[in-house]
Structures are given as C-alpha cells and as structure tokens.
Amino acid sequence: xxxxxxxxxxxxxxxxxxxxxxDGYSWGKYGQKDILxxxxxxxxxxxxxxNTQNCWATKQVQRSDEDPTIFEVTCRGSHTCGNDNHGGVPxxxxxxxxxxxxxxxxxxxxxxxxxxGFRAGxxxxxxxxxxxxxxxxxxxxxxFGGLKNENNSFLPSGELxxxxxxxxxxxxxxxxGTPELSYFPASQINDFGDVLNTQxxxxxxxxxxxxxxxxxxxxxxxxxxxxxxxxxxxxxPFDT
DNA sequence: ATGATTTGACCCAC
DNA sequence: GTGGGTCAAATCAT
Numbered sequence: 364x365x366x367x368x369x370x371x372x373x374x375x376x377x378x379x380x381x382x383x384x385x386d387g388y389s390w391g392k393y394g395q396k397d398i399l400x401x402x403x404x405x406x407x408x409x410x411x412x413x414n415t416q417n418c419w420a421t422k423q424v425q426r427s428d429e430d431p432t433i434f435e436v437t438c439r440g441s442h443t444c445g446n447d448n449h450g451g452v453p454x455x456x457x458x459x460x461x462x463x464x465x466x467x468x469x470x471x472x473x474x475x476x477x478x479x480g481f482r483a484g485x486x487x488x489x490x491x492x493x494x495x496x497x498x499x500x501x502x503x504x505x506x507f508g509g510l511k512n513e514n515n516s517f518l519p520s521g522e523l524x525x526x527x528x529x530x531x532x533x534x535x536x537x538x539x540g541t542p543e544l545s546y547f548p549a550s551q552i553n554d555f556g557d558v559l560n561t562q563x564x565x566x567x568x569x570x571x572x573x574x575x576x577x578x579x580x581x582x583x584x585x586x587x588x589x590x591x592x593x594x595x596x597x598x599x600p601f602d603t
Numbered sequence: 604a605t606g607a608t609t610t611g612a613c614c615c616a617c
Numbered sequence: 618g619t620g621g622g623t624c625a626a627a628t629c630a631t
C-alpha cells in the first residue's frame with residue numbers, strides 16, 4: 364500500500380553533515396533490529412508527527428555490510444504532515460542522543476566506523492521499488508541533526524549509525540564551541556538535490572564515488588583508518 | 604516534567 | 618520455527 368523507495372546513501376565529510384538536514388522531516392526512532400546476515404542493525408524511524416498529523420511516513424536505515432560508508436535508507440509512505448524544514452533551520456527535534464550513556468564503552472570498531480562514515484563520499488542512488496513519487500529526500504534527520512557539542516562523550520557507545528558519527532565528531536573536529544549553524548549554510552540544509560548542487564559539483568561527486576568504490580574493494584584499508592589519523596590529518600576536509 | 608531513545612518482548616508472515 | 622517489523626516500559630536528556 365505504502366510507497367516504498369530505497370536509497371543508498373553514502374556519507375562523507377561534507378554530506379554526512381548535510382544529508383540529514385536534507386530530509387528536513389522530523390523522525391523518531393521506534394525500533395532497532397539485528398538483521399540476519401547483516402553486520403549492522405537496522406533502525407526504524409517514523410515521523411514525529413505521526414499522531415498529531417496522521418503522518419504515517421516511516422523509514423528504515425541500515426548500514427551496508429559491504430561498505431560501512433553506505434547507508435541504505437528505505438522510506439515507506441509519504442509525509443502528509445507538512446512539517447518538513449526544507450531550506451530552513453533544522454527542527455528543534457533532532458539529534459539522537461545515543462551517546463547519552465557516555466561511559467567507558469569504547470569500542471574500537473565504532474571509532475573505525477565513525478571515521479569511515481566521516482571520510483566517505485556520498486552518493487544517493489534512488490532505486491525506486493514500487494514507488495510512485497521519487498522524492499530523493501528521505502534521511503533520518505533525527506539521526507543527523509545532532510550537531511551539537513557532546514563534550515563528555517567523544518566516542519559513541521552502543522549501536523553506531525551515522526548519528527553517532529556526527530554527534531561524536533561535531534564537537535572535537537568541527538566546532539568546539541561554535542554554533543553549528545555557522546558550519547551549515549542554509550543551502551546545505553536543503554534537501555538532497557540542493558545539497559549536491561551547492562556543495563558538490565558533479566565531477567566532485569563522481570570522484571568521490573569512484574574513490575569509494577575502490578575503497579570498497581579493500582575494506583580493511585578503511586578499517587585501518589584510525590581515529591588518530593583523522594585527528595592528525597591537517598587536510599581533514601572541514602575547510603569547505 | 605516532558606519528550607525522545609533504547610531494548611526486550613510481542614505479533615505476524617513465510 | 619524463524620526473521621522482520623512494531624510496541625511499550627524503562628531510561629535518559631533537556
């Protein structure tokens with residue numbers, strides 16, 4: 364009944380910060396499951412306004428086993444809430460606070476994942492399944508929106524999806540003590556199309572994709588890319 | 604106090 | 618019986 368569309372979203376240093384906003388909708392996580400044969404759990408989101416405005420849009424987000432920099436986002440249904448925030452500031456609702464248990468649950472794999480997501484390129488492949496409207500704008504804003512300072516927890520604990528990536532990195536790398544918005548021009552907070560147009564030229568995108576395609580062939584290389592590298596890399600792409 | 608997230612349990616289709 | 622999707626109580630953050 365519901366329209367369903369799947370997008371493969373590759374997250375990189377630029378887009379990972381934008382993608383989320385691209386969606387513009389406000390999502391609430393309502394579940395997570397380990398999927399058979401998949402390394403990473405699948406997260407389930409639904410529109411925050413589901414009850415108040417009868418918006419039954421939901422989406423599933425799952426990291427690709429093959430390439431952890433790719434997130435497969437499956438959107439089901441379409442938003443009827445009209446609460447998208449396209450072109451504007453992200454809704455107050457935002458961030459996942461998965462690091463809230465900011466204890467000592469340091470897990471090496473997670474830091475690797477973070478970096479992976481961090482340095483990845485981005486690609487959005489919309490492979491319409493049985494959808495009627497192909498709107499390339501389904502992203503867990505809930506997850507990505509969290510660009511606030513998490514002073515106390517640098518590394519995430521528990522599950523790790525891109526939300527953690529952002530949450531964790533936003534503080535130390537992006538803006539220690541700087542308002543997040545200064546790093547995210549309005550143009551980037553638009554939906555995906557806008558993001559790509561304003562932030563990445565097509566050639567850039569192609570480059571990123573190919574680069575990551577090659578990386579995909581040797582995942583271990585990525586895995587070896589430690590957090591330390593990221594910290595020390597003077598060229599770490601935040602200079603827009 | 605309120606709202607969002609986590610997580611085990613539950614339900615259902617195969 | 619198994620796996621995927623959802624529910625809901627507990628937990629956490631603001």
